Amino acid sequence: MGKYIVxxxxxxxxxxxIVAIIVFLxxxxxxxxxxxxxxxxxxxxxxxxxxxxxxxLNQPLYIQFVDYxxxxxxxxxxxxxxxxxxxIDLILERFPNTVILAVCAxxxxxxxxxxxxxxxxxxxxxxxxxxxxTFSLIGVSMPIFWLGIMLVLFFSVNLGWFPATGMxxxxxxxxxxxxxxxxxxxxxxxxxxAQFARITRSSMLEVISQDYVKTxxxxxxxxxxxxxxxxxxxxxxxxxxxxxxxxxSMLGGAVLTETIFSWPGxxxxxxxxxxxxxxxxxxxxVIFIALIYVVVNLVxxxxxxxxxxxxxxxxxxxxx
Amino acid sequence: xxxxxxxVENLEVQFKSGSAITKAVNGVSFTLNxxxxxxxxxxxxxxxxxxxxxxxxxxxxxxGKISGGAIHFDGKDLLKLSEKEMKSIRGNxxxxxxxxxxxxxxxxxxxxxxxxxxxxxxxKVSKKEAKKKAIEMLKLVGIPAPEKRINMYPHEFSGGxxxxxxxxxxxxxxxxxxxxxxxxxALDVTVQAQILDxxxxxxxxxxxxxxxxxxxxxxxxxxxDKVLVMYAGNVVEYGTVKEIYDQPxxxxxxxxxxxxxTESVSEDQPLTTIPGSPPDLRQEITGCPFAAxxxxxxxxxxxxxxKMTEVGENHYAACHFQTKENRLDRKEKTAHxxxxxxx
Amino acid sequence: xxxxxxxxxxxxxxxxxxxEHSLFRKLIRNRFAAFGLFVILLLILTAIxxxxxxxxxxxxxxxxxxxxxxxxxGHILGTDNYGRDIFSRLVYGARISMLVGIGAVLFGAxxxxxxxxxxxxxxxxxxxxxxxxxxxLSAFPFILLAITLMSVLGQGLVNVIIAIGVGNIPGxxxxxxxxxxxxxxxxxxxxxxxxGAKHSRIIFHHVLPNSFAPLIVYATMSIAGAIISEASxxxxxxxxxxxxxxWGSMLQxxxxxxxxxxxxxxxxxxxxxxxxxxxxxFGDGLRDALDPKMKA
Numbered sequence: 001m002g003k004y005i006v007x008x009x010x011x012x013x014x015x016x017x018i019v020a021i022i023v024f025l026x027x028x029x030x031x032x033x034x035x036x037x038x039x040x041x042x043x044x045x046x047x048x049x050x051x052x053x054x055x056x057l058n059q060p061l062y063i064q065f066v067d068y069x070x071x072x073x074x075x076x077x078x079x080x081x082x083x084x085x086x087x088i089d090l091i092l093e094r095f096p097n098t099v100i101l102a103v104c105a106x107x108x109x110x111x112x113x114x115x116x117x118x119x120x121x122x123x124x125x126x127x128x129x130x131x132x133x134t135f136s137l138i139g140v141s142m143p144i145f146w147l148g149i150m151l152v153l154f155f156s157v158n159l160g161w162f163p164a165t166g167m168x169x170x171x172x173x174x175x176x177x178x179x180x181x182x183x184x185x186x187x188x189x190x191x192x193x194a195q196f197a198r199i200t201r202s203s204m205l206e207v208i209s210q211d212y213v214k215t216x217x218x219x220x221x222x223x224x225x226x227x228x229x230x231x232x233x234x235x236x237x238x239x240x241x242x243x244x245x246x247x248x249s250m251l252g253g254a255v256l257t258e259t260i261f262s263w264p265g266x267x268x269x270x271x272x273x274x275x276x277x278x279x280x281x282x283x284x285x286v287i288f289i290a291l292i293y294v295v296v297n298l299v300x301x302x303x304x305x306x307x308x309x310x311x312x313x314x315x316x317x318x319x320x
Numbered sequence: 321x322x323x324x325x326x327x328v329e330n331l332e333v334q335f336k337s338g339s340a341i342t343k344a345v346n347g348v349s350f351t352l353n354x355x356x357x358x359x360x361x362x363x364x365x366x367x368x369x370x371x372x373x374x375x376x377x378x379x380x381x382x383x384g385k386i387s388g389g390a391i392h393f394d395g396k397d398l399l400k401l402s403e404k405e406m407k408s409i410r411g412n413x414x415x416x417x418x419x420x421x422x423x424x425x426x427x428x429x430x431x432x433x434x435x436x437x438x439x440x441x442x443x444k445v446s447k448k449e450a451k452k453k454a455i456e457m458l459k460l461v462g463i464p465a466p467e468k469r470i471n472m473y474p475h476e477f478s479g480g481x482x483x484x485x486x487x488x489x490x491x492x493x494x495x496x497x498x499x500x501x502x503x504x505x506a507l508d509v510t511v512q513a514q515i516l517d518x519x520x521x522x523x524x525x526x527x528x529x530x531x532x533x534x535x536x537x538x539x540x541x542x543x544x545d546k547v548l549v550m551y552a553g554n555v556v557e558y559g560t561v562k563e564i565y566d567q568p569x570x571x572x573x574x575x576x577x578x579x580x581x582t583e584s585v586s587e588d589q590p591l592t593t594i595p596g597s598p599p600d601l602r603q604e605i606t607g608c609p610f611a612a613x614x615x616x617x618x619x620x621x622x623x624x625x626x627k628m629t630e631v632g633e634n635h636y637a638a639c640h641f642q643t644k645e646n647r648l649d650r651k652e653k654t655a656h657x658x659x660x661x662x663x
Numbered sequence: 664x665x666x667x668x669x670x671x672x673x674x675x676x677x678x679x680x681x682x683e684h685s686l687f688r689k690l691i692r693n694r695f696a697a698f699g700l701f702v703i704l705l706l707i708l709t710a711i712x713x714x715x716x717x718x719x720x721x722x723x724x725x726x727x728x729x730x731x732x733x734x735x736x737g738h739i740l741g742t743d744n745y746g747r748d749i750f751s752r753l754v755y756g757a758r759i760s761m762l763v764g765i766g767a768v769l770f771g772a773x774x775x776x777x778x779x780x781x782x783x784x785x786x787x788x789x790x791x792x793x794x795x796x797x798x799x800l801s802a803f804p805f806i807l808l809a810i811t812l813m814s815v816l817g818q819g820l821v822n823v824i825i826a827i828g829v830g831n832i833p834g835x836x837x838x839x840x841x842x843x844x845x846x847x848x849x850x851x852x853x854x855x856x857x858x859g860a861k862h863s864r865i866i867f868h869h870v871l872p873n874s875f876a877p878l879i880v881y882a883t884m885s886i887a888g889a890i891i892s893e894a895s896x897x898x899x900x901x902x903x904x905x906x907x908x909x910w911g912s913m914l915q916x917x918x919x920x921x922x923x924x925x926x927x928x929x930x931x932x933x934x935x936x937x938x939x940x941x942x943x944x945f946g947d948g949l950r951d952a953l954d955p956k957m958k959a
Contacts (some may be wrong), residue, residue, distance in 0.1 A: 018799030026815055048871070141939035143891050144912055145898050146932030153921050153928070211423040217378050218412035219438045219489065233428045252804030256895055260918075271899060274814040286811050290802040307426060309473040 008301060013174045013296050019290040020072055027283050038277045039080065051081075055280075077284040087284045090269060095288075097167060098265030101257065102250050104185040109192035109246070114239070118199025118227065121208060131239055140195025144253055146259035148187040161303065165262035184261040188253050192246040197258060198243045203235035209282040210234070244300035248293045325529050326352040326375075326497060327396060333367070333374050340602040346371045346553040349628075350544070354496070355523070357530040359540030359561070361576065362550035365598055368533045370652045371550070375531070376410050394496060412442040415490035419502040421482035431458075432470035433483045435492055442493045457488040460525070462518060474571040480511035488519065490570070491526055498523075499531045504539065516543060537576060541565055549573050552598050552609035552636035553579045555628065559635030569637040574650055608640070616641065616648055689952040694935070696948020702941025709754055710761040719748035721755040722906045730924045743916055743927055752908035753934055759909040760938060763893040764886040768822040769958035771831020772882055778832065779839025780866055784847060794840070798890040805830045809892055820903050827892045830884055838881050842874035876953040883946035887939045894935050910935050 027034065035051040036043065052058050056067055071078065077087035120132040156164035161179075168180035207213065208231055216230040217223075255267035262268065266285055273281035332347035346463040347366040352358050360368040360649050372388050377398065391398040394413065398406065418424040426434060435454035436551055439445060445453070451470070461484040474482055483503060489500055498521070504512035520543060523530060532543055540547050540561060549557040549572065557570040561581035568574055575594035596613035597603055608614070609623035618640075626638045669878025683892035709716060718739060725746035733741045739750040779925040800808070812826035846852060852869055905912060910931040917928030 014795055015802060016800045020797055022796075022799055022803075023811070026811055052667050056765070083915050093698070137940060137943060140826065141887065141936060143894055143932060143935045143939070145895060145911075146928070146935060149914065149918055149921065149928050150932065152927055157921050211418055211420060212426040214378065215416075215418065215424045215486070215489075217425065218376055218410055218416040220407045220412055220441055221437070222407065228848070230426050230429075233425070248804045249806075250804075253807035255804075255807060255810065256757075259899060274810070274901070279814075282811060282814060286807060289804065289807060293802050293804065309429065309475070 002255050004305065005112045005302060012298060015205060015294055018293060019294075020069060020287060021065075022281055023290075024068055024285050027279055028061070030098070032306075033139060034279055034307055038279060039070050057292040057304030072287070077288075078120045078280045080273075080278055080281045082278040082280070087281055090281065091266065091285070091288055094264060094266045094269045097263065098251075098254050098258070100181070101184055101188060101263055102247075102254060104181055105188035105192065105250060106247075108159045108185055109196050112189075113193040114200050114308070117197040118204055118232065120197070120201045122227065132201070136194040136201075139190050141196065142194075143189050144190060145256045145260055147190055148184070148257055149204075151183045151187055152260070183265050184291035187260070188250060191253065192250060195242055195246060196239065199238050200235065204231060204236045207234045217296055233307070237304065239302050240303055240307065244297045247296045249288050251292065269281060324351055325351045325354045325356075326390065327392040329392070330373070330389040331371065331391065332372065332386070333370050333379060334385050334387045336383045338493045340600045342511075342554050344384075344462075344601060345374065348548075348550070348553075348555050349389075350546070350548050350555070350558060352529055352531065353499070355527050356530055356546065356547040357523070357532060357544040358530045358548060359534060359537075359544035360539060360548045360550060361534055361537060363535060363576075363598065365552075365601075367548040367553040368550050369501050372416070372501055372533050373532060375499060376414055376416060377406055378410075397441050408442065410440050411490075411493055412493045413493075414497045414499065415493070415495040416499040416501065417483070417486045417490050420506045421479055424486060425482055426475055430471050430473055431477070434471075435489050437483070437644075438489050438492050442576055452517075453492065454488075457492050458485070460491075460522070461485070461488045462514075479507055480514060480637065483507060484518065485514075485517055487522065491522060491528065494526055495528055497531065498528045499533070502535070503532075504535075505534070509606070519543065538555050547642070549576065553601055554604070554609050555638065557635075557637045558628065559632065559637075563635040567632060568636075568638075568641045569631045569635070569648075570639050571611075571614045571648070573637075608638070623633050668742060672917070674870055679698070688806070689948075693948045693951065696952070699941045699945030699948060702937060703839055703945055706757055706761060706938055706941075708759040709902060713754045715792070716742055717748075717754045718749035719751040721751045721908045725745060728919065730927075732924070733758075733926060735852060739803055740930055741924070742922075743913070746935050747906075747915070747928065749930060751909070752891045753935045755908040756910040756931065759897075759903055760890045760893060760935075761908065762820065763823050763827060764890040766894075767889040768828035768831055768885045770824060771885065772835050772878070774828070775835025776839045776871075779836040780870065782836065783840035783843030784862070784866060784870065786858075790840075797836050800829070801850030802832040803830075805888070806892055806895055809896055810899065810901055813896055818900075819858065820907070821894060823893055823902050826896070827889050830892070831889065832883065834885065834950065839874055842877060843870050846864050846870050846873045879945060880950045880953060881948055883942060887942040887946070890942070891935065891939060915940040941954065 038050045039051060056064055059067070075088070077091070078087050080090060083090055115158055116132060116136075120129045123129055152164045155161045162183050163180055164183075167181055168176035168178070170177050171203060204227075208227075210231075212234075213226060213231050216226045221230070250266075254265055254271060257263065258265045258267035261269050264279055266289070270282055270285050273279075273285070327518055328351070330350050331345070331348045335342040335344055346469060348371050349360065350369070370379065370384075374384075375391055375393075375398070377386070379386060386399060387457070389399070393409070396611075398409070401409070425431065432451065432454055435457055436447070436450045439450040439453055440447070443450075447574045455466045455470055458470060463469055463481060463484055465634050469477075474485070477485065486503075498519075503519070504515050507515060517537065520528065522528070530543070532539060534540060544561050547557075547559065547561050548555055549564075549570065551572050557564065557568070557573045565575065568577060572594070594613055599609055599612065605625075607620075607622040607624055608626050611617040614621065620640055624640070626640045628636045628638045629643045631637045631642050639648070668910065681801060697906050703767075708957030718737070725742070726744055727746065728736065729737075729744050729746040730745075731742040733739070735741060738748050740753065742747050744751055778793050778797070782790045803811070808830045809823075809826040812829060813822060816822040816826060854864060855865055855869060870930070893909065894914070897909040898915045900915065902911055903909045913931040914928055917924070917931065920927050
């Protein structure tokens with residue numbers, strides 16, 4: 001197991017290197033001098049020249065790339081001009097807020113999606129199953145920025161139950177904190193909930209008719225144990241795959257959700273930085289998010305082995 | 321304590337799909353004494369597995385339903401018990417092992433966990449005691465190094481070893497009745513013999529009665545005291561192994577015997593099969609269910625359903641022409657039968 | 664060509680039309696898939712005939728008639744804050760959704776198929792380089808990749824198609840590579856190769872036709888994702904150039920008038936939702952009809 005984990009971590013390195021190359025290439029696609037773009041049309045030639053030199057943009061492309069990778073390896077993500085802070089400080093400041101939102105949404109989606117999927121599979125072709133299928137289809141098709149707006153319209157504007165935007169603080173009391181958290185969490189949780197539900201249903205349906213479920217029943221176990229222990233543990237593998245994918249799309253969804261609800265996480269920061277044309281921030285935030293994704297998938301891969309003893313440990317599997 | 325352990329009376333099981341109702345089991349009756357073995361034989365779809373599964377009330381419902389009859393087990397009518405009472409019987413007083421040991425063990429739990437779970441469900445013992453008992457059971461079913469293997473997963477065992485584990489699980493609570501649903505069909509021939517030997521040996525040790533579901537009459541002759549021949553959801557012949565081995569009465573049983581691979585099979589006497597295929601159970605069958613495939617059928621066979629009639633000592637058959645008064649003589653295999661096989 | 668060969672070819676075509684016929688029947692019989700197909704056709708027709716269907720020019724402002732309610736003064740769905748007719752903008756927005764949905768997926772499919780074929784068919788060094796690159800691309804959340812690209816490329820329809828298309832490349836590359844690998848080692852390909860067929864011939868005549876079923880299902884589902892992505896980008900102000908009507912930008916405009924005129928935000932969102940549900944239903948039906956064993 002230890003060997004497998006080390007192998008997988010080593011396997012991450014080329015993927016991350018390619019991530020860095022892709023981001024480098026994208027930012028260099030920018031027509032003209034990035035420094036000029038960043039400073040805007042009013043900037044003086046001297047200012048542009050100074051910034052060009054500071055960012056190393058006057059160097060040949062390959063030197064720029066080597067510097068850039070070198071800095072990344074040292075954990076130096078550069079400084080933001082518009083925020084007057086090192087990018088790493090911005091991440092440390094904003095990322096926890098995104099984590100709060102994402103974890104809350106993930107909990108909602110698992111707590112609702114998985115049991116709903118199990119029940120739908122148990123009661124296949126019942127009215128519940130049909131309603132379930134309809135709602136889960138709408139869920140996976142949901143444009144979450146629209147859902148966010150509708151939630152604001154309904155719960156904030158019309159009912160006045162929850163604040164429309166911003167993040168509460170614990171100092172102002174748990175009530176304040178959670179009332180700010182609830183709407184963005186629901187918006188962000190919608191697609192993963194529907195995905196978990198659909199996958200749970202289909203993999204439970206596959207597992208429920210297996211012989212070992214019959215064996216479990218013949219042992220006199222309660223239906224709850226038969227379904228939730230014997231069947232569900234076998235249905236976990238596809239769920240884990242979805243979990244890995246959902247974490248990625250939730251990081252993407254966080255950009256939209258945070259924008260709608262003015263939630264001060266990294267998503268809002270990226271959109272903000274794009275507006276301010278602060279490419280140092282954008283570039284490094286994107287790399288940071290990709291890193292999170294790769295790490296999450298590593299964890300999911302390791303969980304695979306824990307859940308499914310039939311998978312042999314081997315480190316020569318492809319990357320994420 | 322009465323000698324009689326199980327008495328099944330007129331058991332009927334139906335499956336519903338859409339508007340069609342399949343009568344999978346249609347009036348099956350038999351009795352089984354303690355420590356006795358009964359073989360239920362028949363081809364696939366004859367209702368033998370459904371009969372066995374319904375004894376534990378494990379027919380998937382819907383679409384399945386036990387629609388009639390009674391199952392008296394050890395003084396209780398199983399069909400009248402609550403689901404909770406039924407659970408305390410499953411795996412405890414009646415256990416079951418299945419055809420395919422590759423799929424009937426849960427792949428994501430160790431074999432130890434699966435045995436311990438069964439013990440802990442029915443007995444108030446500590447985890448440690450249950451584990452000790454599990455190791456003991458594994459040793460008993462002939463698994464080497466049980467202390468080590470108890471922590472292994474099913475995929476680390478061979479097919480025969482997995483069936484031994486299934487037997488260990490089934491016997492872990494000293495059941496009075498063991499239902500074995502084709503336990504050797506999926507195994508290699510050499511392993512089959514080992515598993516049968518093991519079952520015989522353990523039966524002596526545990527004093528368990530066995531219901532052996534099989535299509536292999538050889539298994540029945542070797543292991544059982546009684547045999548129940550099923551065809552299309554109906555019992556066509558029922559009696560002691562001795563009687564039926566010596567004097568099979570029902571034409572379907574004859575057909576079954578002819579189609580078995582035995583040592584006497586030689587090149588010039590090819591294996592026979594019964595021509596035709598079993599009837600569609602979704603349709604109402606008037607008359608004898610076997611009539612359409614029976615070489616001896618006459619008009620009456622298509623209009624009246626034969627009743628089970630005593631044809632010998634503890635020997636019953638459902639055939640119009642096999643009664644105490646009437647006797648049907650078994651024909652020599654005809655050229656017609658052979659032609660069907662060789663074609 | 665001898666008549667014998669012609670006979671064989673004819674027979675094959677007949678078999679093919681029969682299959683396609685039953686595929687279509689299967690889809691129609693599946694009520695959900697039929698509804699999905701209906702939504703898609705409606706959308707395509709709306710996109711094509713937008714100038715005929717729209718009751719006003721989509722970008723024509725009239726400040727005196729801003730924020731009208733539904734049905735007021737001949738505006739079927741009212742007007743927005745600039746007095747533009749919402750119904751007409753919705754109709755024209757279908758064009759953008761369809762163009763981006765189909766364009767981006769086509770872009771991803773063409774590039775992805777090319778890379779997948781190279782990767783799967785030639786294997787070795789090319790395979791590892793390409794698939795590593797695909798891993799890298801899929802390490803970005805789909806929408807974030809598009810946002811980053813748009814922030815560099817700048818607003819515009821073609822840029823949106825490229826930005827969303829790039830995110831679609833890895834998926835297609837993987838699907839095609841998997842298909843190529845499974846077809847490559849099948850017996851009839853070995854026979855074809857032993858008969859001296861060229862790589863290109865094997866790829867175009869044998870490998871790709873066999874990949875068609877999973878590809879078409881994957882492409883259908885991807886269109887739904889691309890439409891949502893376009894709306895997201897436009898909602899964030901990173902999509903098509905204003906004042907071009909896009910469902911996403913209409914939502915963005917409507918967001919600020921939730922109290923005064925809530926339907927301004929509600930309607931374009933519903934349009935997106937119904938479209939995506941329709942495409943997903945059709946994709947599910949297509950998958951079931953083409954191969955019941957294939958799982959999402």
